[in-house]
Amino acid sequence: MVEQTLQWTHAAAIVDVPPGSATAIKVGEGRSIALFNVDGRIFATDNQCPHMGYPLTRGAIRNGILTCDWHGRSFDLEGGGCFKYECDNLQTFPVDVRQGEIWIQAGATQYQRREEHLRLLWEGLLSKDRWTISKAIALMLKGGVPEEDIVEMILRHLGRRIASANEETDSGGDVSRLISGLKVGRRYRDADRLMTLATAASSVAGGSAERLEVVPLPGHVAWESIEGWTRMFSRDGQSGRIERCLFTARHLKYENRILPLLYECAVAPHFLGIADNLLSLGHLAEFVDTFGWDRSSELVFNLGAKLIGRQRGEPERFRRDAVDLMTSMISSAGTGSTPHSRSSTYDEDAFVEALTGINIEKSFAALNDVLKAGIELDRLITTLVLVAADRMARTPVNVDAGWGALTTELNLAASLRTAKRHGGDVVVAKGLFHAAWRLFADRWINIPPRSLSAELGGARLDVPSEDAGVALILNSIASLKVQDVGRQVLEYLNSGYSGDRLLGEMGRAMVWDDTNTRILPTLRTVFEEWEQLGNTNHPSRYQLLVGIARYATDIRTNKDSGSATNTAMRFAEGKTTVDVFAE
Numbered sequence: 001m002v003e004q005t006l007q008w009t010h011a012a013a014i015v016d017v018p019p020g021s022a023t024a025i026k027v028g029e030g031r032s033i034a035l036f037n038v039d040g041r042i043f044a045t046d047n048q049c050p051h052m053g054y055p056l057t058r059g060a061i062r063n064g065i066l067t068c069d070w071h072g073r074s075f076d077l078e079g080g081g082c083f084k085y086e087c088d089n090l091q092t093f094p095v096d097v098r099q100g101e102i103w104i105q106a107g108a109t110q111y112q113r114r115e116e117h118l119r120l121l122w123e124g125l126l127s128k129d130r131w132t133i134s135k136a137i138a139l140m141l142k143g144g145v146p147e148e149d150i151v152e153m154i155l156r157h158l159g160r161r162i163a164s165a166n167e168e169t170d171s172g173g174d175v176s177r178l179i180s181g182l183k184v185g186r187r188y189r190d191a192d193r194l195m196t197l198a199t200a201a202s203s204v205a206g207g208s209a210e211r212l213e214v215v216p217l218p219g220h221v222a223w224e225s226i227e228g229w230t231r232m233f234s235r236d237g238q239s240g241r242i243e244r245c246l247f248t249a250r251h252l253k254y255e256n257r258i259l260p261l262l263y264e265c266a267v268a269p270h271f272l273g274i275a276d277n278l279l280s281l282g283h284l285a286e287f288v289d290t291f292g293w294d295r296s297s298e299l300v301f302n303l304g305a306k307l308i309g310r311q312r313g314e315p316e317r318f319r320r321d322a323v324d325l326m327t328s329m330i331s332s333a334g335t336g337s338t339p340h341s342r343s344s345t346y347d348e349d350a351f352v353e354a355l356t357g358i359n360i361e362k363s364f365a366a367l368n369d370v371l372k373a374g375i376e377l378d379r380l381i382t383t384l385v386l387v388a389a390d391r392m393a394r395t396p397v398n399v400d401a402g403w404g405a406l407t408t409e410l411n412l413a414a415s416l417r418t419a420k421r422h423g424g425d426v427v428v429a430k431g432l433f434h435a436a437w438r439l440f441a442d443r444w445i446n447i448p449p450r451s452l453s454a455e456l457g458g459a460r461l462d463v464p465s466e467d468a469g470v471a472l473i474l475n476s477i478a479s480l481k482v483q484d485v486g487r488q489v490l491e492y493l494n495s496g497y498s499g500d501r502l503l504g505e506m507g508r509a510m511v512w513d514d515t516n517t518r519i520l521p522t523l524r525t526v527f528e529e530w531e532q533l534g535n536t537n538h539p540s541r542y543q544l545l546v547g548i549a550r551y552a553t554d555i556r557t558n559k560d561s562g563s564a565t566n567t568a569m570r571f572a573e574g575k576t577t578v579d580v581f582a583e
C-alpha cells in the first residue's frame with residue numbers, strides 16, 4: 001500500500017514504470033489506480049474500466065487514446081472522456097514526478113457522480129441491460145445516494161413507459177414487481193438489498209416513447225362532473241377520456257378523491273373476474289403513499305385509466321350470472337366494521353365451506369350474510385388470505401399446481417387491506433365478491449375443502465437446533481424437494497422455532513434465484529401477512545410459510561441470477577474484474 005498525504009499520494013518510483021509500460025497501484029481502501037508511462041510522461045487513471053471493470057493496465061495506448069482490452073471502449077488518456085457517448089468517462093488524476101518519485105492527486109474520495117449515475121441507470125432501464133442497472137444502483141448506494149432518488153428515476157421511467165405502451169404490455173405486472181421489490185428489498189441489506197432493487201428495476205426496464213403531455217380540461221370543472229364522467233367512461237371502456245378527467249381532478253385540487261373514485265369503479269360488478277384491477281390499484285395507491293402525487297401522478301393516471309377503462313368483451317355464462325347476482329346483492333350488502341356489530345358470531349368454517357364449495361350462488365350468499373351480520377372486514381380479509389395460503393400449502397404439485405391462479409387469490413385477498421385504507425368499507429365489501437369469484441373461477445385446481453379451524457397436526461422437526469432446521473429447509477428448496485419442503489416447514493414451526501427468521505432466510509434464497517421476478521409480489525404478501533397473523537393463534541397461520549416454500553421450490557430453476565449483482569458490488573468498491581476473479 002502506498003504512502004498518502006492530504007493532497008498528494010506517493011504512487012511509485014519512476015523506475016517501476018518504465019517507458020511503454022503500465023502498472024497498477026492501490027490507494028485508500030484498495031482502490032486500483034493505473035500508471036502509464038507514455039514516452040517518458042506519466043499518466044494516472046482509475047484502473048477500473050467504467051464499462052465493466054476490466055483493468056485498464058491491460059489496455060492499449062495509441063495517439064493519446066487508451067483502449068480497454070475487453071470490449072474496446074476508448075478514452076482520452078489525459079482528460080478521461082469516453083469516445084462512445086453512452087459510456088461513463090474515465091477518472092484521471094494529476095501527476096507530479098519529483099526526484100524520481102511519482103505522486104498523484106487522487107482527489108476527493110467523496111462521491112460526486114450522482115447525476116452521471118442516475119443517467120446511467122436511465123440508460124440501463126431503456127436498454128434493458130441488467131448489468132448497467134445493477135452497476136448504476138450499486139455505485140449510487142455506495143456513494144450514499146438516498147434510495148428514494150434511485151427509485152424516483154425508476155418510477156419516472158416506468159410512468160413514461162406505461163404511458164407510451166400498447167395494450168399488450170403487462171403494465172399492472174410491472175407496477176406490482178416494482179413496488180413488491182422495493183418493499184421486500186427494505187427487509188434486507190447490502191448485496192441482498194441490491195439484488196432485490198436491481199431485480200425490481202430490471203423487471204420494469206424497456207423502451208419508452210415520447211407522448212404528448214396530457215393537459216387538464218379548461219375552466220373550472222365541478223367534481224361531480226368529473227366523477228360522473230369517469231364512471232360513465234369506465235362503463236364504456238374509454239380509458240383516454242378517464243385519464244384526462246384524472247389530470248383535471250388533480251389540477252383542480254381534488255387529489256384526495258381520486259383513489260376512492262378509481263377503487264369504486266374497479267369493484268363494479270362488470271369487472272368481476274378481472275383481478276388485476278384491484279391488485280394494480282393497490283400498488284398505485286402505495287406509490288402515492290410512498291412517493292407523493294408529484295412523482296406518481298403520470299403513472300397513476302395513465303395506468304389507473306387503462307385499468308378502469310378497459311374493454312371487457314362479452315362475459316361467459318357463469319360470469320354473467322355472477323355479475324347479475326353481485327349487482328342484486330350489493331345494493332343490500334352491509335359494510336362491516338360498524339361498532340354495534342363487533343360481537344357478532346362469526347362461523348368462519350361455514351363461510352369457508354361456502355366459498356370453496358364450487359357453487360357461486362352459495363358463495364355469494366354466504367358473503368352477503370356475513371356482510372349483513374356486520375362481521376369486521378379485516379376478519380373476512382384474513383379468512384380469504386388464509387384460504388388462499390391453505391390452498392397453496394395443499395395444492396398437488398405433480399401435474400399443474402395452478403401457482404398463477406393460487407398466488408393471485410392470495411395477493412388479491414391481501415390487497416383488500418390497501419383497498420380498505422384508500423377506498424373505504426363499501427369498496428372492500430364489493431372487493432370481497434371479487435375475491436370470492438376468484439376462488440370459484442379457480443375450481444379447476446381441485447383442492448379438497450378443509451376447515452381453517454382444524455389443527456394442522458404434524459410432528460416436530462427432527463433436528464438438533466433452529467439453525468439445523470433452517471439449513472435443512474433451505475437445502476430442500478435448493479434441491480427442489482417440493483414433496484418434502486412443506487412438511488418440513490410445518491414441523492419446523494411446530495417445534496417452536498422462529499417463523500420470522502425462516503421467512504427471511506427463505507426469502508433470500510428466492511431472491512437470488514432466477515425466478516425472483518415472478519416470486520416477488522407473493523413473497524411481499526407473505527412477509528406482510530405473516531407479520532399481521534404470525535403472532536395470532538389462528539390454527540392455519542403456518543400455511544402462509546408452507547405455501548410460499550412449496551411454491552418457490554416447485555417453480556425454482558436454480559439458475560443463479562446474481563452474477564451482475566455480485567460484480568456490481570465489487571465494482572462499486574473500486575475493484576477490477578481481475579481483483580474479483582482473484583478473490
Ligand code: FES
Pocket residue numbers: 049050051052053054068069070071072073
Ligand atoms: S470495455 Fe472495458 S470492461 Fe468493457
